Amino acid sequence: MHSHWRCDNCGDVPPFHVAEHINAEIVGTVLRESSSAPERIPLWGPWPLPPGWTITGVGWAGDDRSGVRATALACSGPEPLGGGPADLVFIAEQPGVGLGTRFxxxxxxDPGYLLSEALAEHGAGCGPHAKIKVGGHPTPLWCVKSPEDRSAYVSEAKGMWLYAVAWPASAGYLLAEHVVLHDLSDGVPPELVFGAPSPYLHGRV
Incomplete structure (x- = not known):
């Protein structure tokens, strides 16, 4: 008996947990879970929030034996090109988890092979597809091939994979703006605004 879930394609993967609701207290509970892991996993959240955006969900992958191995934070707001609502999920994970590739x-x-393809296709002399600040450091993001209904960006921060997945695909343009990701483990801003639960994080779309 073991606590892992079994994927037909990837084998054993850590179970993924999603909080049914979202508020500061629930974020604090997830942070306590992640801080008790052998290696603390950051919980990346945009701060300050882009205008009109709210935090709409939080989740984590892991079990009591191995601890938290990945975190996910969902945000929702106006689509940057004016086409309606948009959603973003930011994921931090250790190598070999697979949560980011799932979203x-x-x-x-792991997205290493897709990242290599993106670098080769974009050209060695060209810059990344987007740049944001993560934990106080300028961080490049590379767009990797994904289904047409979303855009997926990959990078590395604190020695772990960092994903930013956006719905619809055009919502990825938000990352071309001045986005700053703050590790909520270092403190949850009291001004954070919370919204209705994200359907993407809860797997309802």
Whole structure:
């Protein structure tokens, strides 16, 4: 007996947990879970929030034996090109977890091969597709191939994979603006605004 879930394509994967509701207290509970892991996993959240955006969900992958191995934070707000509502999920994970690839809609458990393809296709002399600040450091993001209904960006921060997955695909343009990701483990801003639960984080779309 073991606590892992079994994926037909990827094998054993850590179970994914999603909070049914979202508020500051629930975020604090997830942070306590992640801080008790052998290696603390950051919970990346945009701060300050882009105008009109709210925090709409939080989740984590892991079990009592291995601890938290990945975190996910969902946000919702106006689509940057004016086309309606948009959703973003930011994921931090250790190598070999597969949570980010699941949300990105890409095969496998690590995006290294897709990242190599993106770098080769974009050209060695060109810059990344987007740049944001993560934990106080300028961080490049590379767009990898994903289903047409979303856009998926991958990078590395604190020695772990960082994903930003956006619905619809055009919502990824938000990352071309001045986005700053703050590790909520270092403190949850009291001004954070929470909204209705994200359907993407809860798997209802």
């Amino acid at each position: 990105a809609g890409i095969p496998g458990i």
